[in-house]
Amino acid sequence: MYSFANDYSEGAHPLVLQALCETNSEQTCGYGLDGYCSAAADTIRSLCSAPEADVHFVVGGTQANLLTIHAFLRSYEAVLAAHTGHVNVHETGAIELTGHKVVALPSADGKVTPDMVEQAVAVHFSEHMVHPRLIYISNTTEVGTLYSKSELAALRRCCDDLGLFLYLDGARLGSALTAPGNDLTWSDLSRYTDAFTIGGTKNGALFGEAVVLVQEGVKDHFRYYMKQRGAMLAKGRLLGVQFQALLKDGLYLRLARRANEQAARLREGISALGYELSYHSPSNQIFPVFPNHVAERLASSYDFTVDAPVGPDRTRVRLVTSWATEARDVDRFLEDLARMQ
CATH class of the missing domain: 3.90.1150.10 (Aspartate Aminotransferase, domain 1)
Incomplete structure (x- = not known):
């Protein structure tokens, strides 16, 4: 059979395992405050041309999504996502558990467009309804399609016009950036979004996602959310070591x-x-x-x-x-x- x-049935790429073995006996501080996580975060900031971004490492994609979305939203605010979006159909109500409704937008190709957003915002017009505040997208989408640079830029303009945040789930970001026809770069992610993730679980790591926070408003309290939600891994260096290995020499x-x-x-x-x-x-x-x-x-x-x-x-x-x-x-x-x- x-x-x-x-894309995560196998374990880890041999170079990732090698890096874990080579550092196995080292003693480091915990909870992502070690030198390996710090170096991996610096690499990501450089790669994405985002020197001021905060980078945090968590174990899985659902954890990354619920932490990031919850950190951005007030209790009455909601998420807009394609009806096929991971937060809508594959996370067992994790976003709703944090108190935030996911408003599903019908989508033929798994993508969200400004027109869809504008229509959704227009019908949520009173204090008797949730207030749309964040757009969730994934690249690649749940049906394997890609966002172009022009599409991402259009969503950014839409967000700026309507006062919304834009969050990109990059669980399969490697696939998106290397797919035929892609015109997005690493730096475009930090240019157009308020936060995004870089998936390791589905691209050669044993486990792990990097959360990149571009928007200033959530940076100072994000680690509090991590700790409260059980996302602050005591042996956090295991995440930093893996991302260092994946990002070295273009392996990712x-x-x-x-x-x-x-x-x-x-x-x-x-x-x-x-x-x-x-x-x-x-x-x-x-x-x-x-x-x-x-x-x-x-x-x-x-x-x-x-x-x-x-x-x-x-x-x-x-x-x-x-x-x-x-x-x-x-x-x-x-x-x-x-x-x-």
């Missing part, structure tokens, strides 16, 4: 590019066999539609996510490649798929 279910982007390349081979092979792809995804997530009997036969040899039925006889599935996906894994899947036609 080979898994195309996600090389791993993401490898995942994208294998996804492209998978996508092209599936299309060549005549199967429909639900979204234009140049990243490491693809969403083919298979006849039900084909999906069922594939499930006997491969692990993947069943996304949604497409009529009575077809099923949309999600296939995800990782930094560790080999060409032979893709070839075997395509060969098996061809035999099922």
